[in-house]
Amino acid sequence: MLRQLLLAIVLPCAATLPLAHAAEPAKPFFALHDLGHGVWAAISPPKSPAGANAGFVIGPDGVLVIDTFEDPAAAKAMLAAIRAKTDQPIRYVIDTHYHLDHVAGNDVFAQAGAAVMAQENVRTWERTQNLKFFGEHPTAKQAQFVASLGLPSVTYQHGITLWLGDRKIIVRALEGHTGGDSTVVIPDAHVVFTGDIFWNHTLPNLIDADTREQIASNDTYLHDYPGATFIPGHGEPGKAADVRAFRDYLVTLRKDIAAAQQSGKTGDLLVNTVLSELRPVYGDWGWFDYFARHNIEQTAAELQGIKRAPEPGVP
Numbered sequence: 001m002l003r004q005l006l007l008a009i010v011l012p013c014a015a016t017l018p019l020a021h022a023a024e025p026a027k028p029f030f031a032l033h034d035l036g037h038g039v040w041a042a043i044s045p046p047k048s049p050a051g052a053n054a055g056f057v058i059g060p061d062g063v064l065v066i067d068t069f070e071d072p073a074a075a076k077a078m079l080a081a082i083r084a085k086t087d088q089p090i091r092y093v094i095d096t097h098y099h100l101d102h103v104a105g106n107d108v109f110a111q112a113g114a115a116v117m118a119q120e121n122v123r124t125w126e127r128t129q130n131l132k133f134f135g136e137h138p139t140a141k142q143a144q145f146v147a148s149l150g151l152p153s154v155t156y157q158h159g160i161t162l163w164l165g166d167r168k169i170i171v172r173a174l175e176g177h178t179g180g181d182s183t184v185v186i187p188d189a190h191v192v193f194t195g196d197i198f199w200n201h202t203l204p205n206l207i208d209a210d211t212r213e214q215i216a217s218n219d220t221y222l223h224d225y226p227g228a229t230f231i232p233g234h235g236e237p238g239k240a241a242d243v244r245a246f247r248d249y250l251v252t253l254r255k256d257i258a259a260a261q262q263s264g265k266t267g268d269l270l271v272n273t274v275l276s277e278l279r280p281v282y283g284d285w286g287w288f289d290y291f292a293r294h295n296i297e298q299t300a301a302e303l304q305g306i307k308r309a310p311e312p313g314v315p
């Protein structure tokens with residue numbers, strides 16, 4: 001059942017979603033990684049109903065949370081993990097983007113007193129665009145779940161600077177995964193939370209992606225934070241070499257597709273040609289069998305200029 005929930009979010013054609021949020025899973029939702037300086041990453045193992053990674057920063061006078069999982073029960077587990085370490089108020093939540101696996105626990109932290117913040121397109125898209133992850137005919141229960149997601153109460157266009165006492169947290173709107181992505185930089189800890197701009201040795205969901213922008217954002221990470229620890233939206237914490245490997249995957253994907261298109265290939269022939277080129281290098285990456293075909297089809301459409309992406313609207 002819980003696996004179905006995960007598949008529902010990662011595959012747009014998945015048909016069912018049980019919305020069984022109540023039970024604690026047999027395995028933990030996430031593993032906490034101590035990154036020093038009060039910075040913690042909550043890394044979700046594959047198939048966890050938490051659905052994505054998250055994290056938090058404990059400062060001298062408050063706590064910042066980055067992302068809130070796909071399941072409110074996982075958010076409650078992270079709230080309990082924070083409370084086991086500090087009784088400082090939880091001041092801020094940053095949603096790195098609107099996708100369901102990063103925002104479904106927003107209300108858990110809002111009810112604990114936090115201001116939920118995000119790039120303005122997150123507020124525009126969160127209760128509308130997330131419906132597509134339930135297929136063409138969402139159930140009433142699924143529609144109600146999406147319609148009741150907790151929205152950001154503070155939005156920004158290009159970024160925001162937050163302070164936990166004298167600790168500076170830089171939030172930058174770097175694009176590529178959805179058109180409304182935020183990167184959270186904790187300079188004094190040399191940690192960067194990338195959201196889904198970076199997936200560590202894992203194929204990405206490119207349903208909303210602009211891969212040219214996504215490559216540029218990964219180049220920004222390598223240029224601006226070469227010594228940092230990068231917490232991806234999916235996969236284990238990484239270093240610059242891992243960011244470079246992911247960036248190179250996107251470059252290779254675009255290059256192989258462009259070459260196939262230039263030789264006149266379309267449809268299944270194009271997909272199978274590019275798959276056979278990617279598999280020897282990337283076949284052991286997470287979600288390869290799940291996402292490779294979608295990555296090729298969606299990026300082929302992007303290169304042809306016919307890919308549809310969510311439009312910015314009134315936040």
Ligand SMILES: [Zn+2]
Pocket residue numbers: 051052099101102196233234
């Ligand atoms: Zn994600």
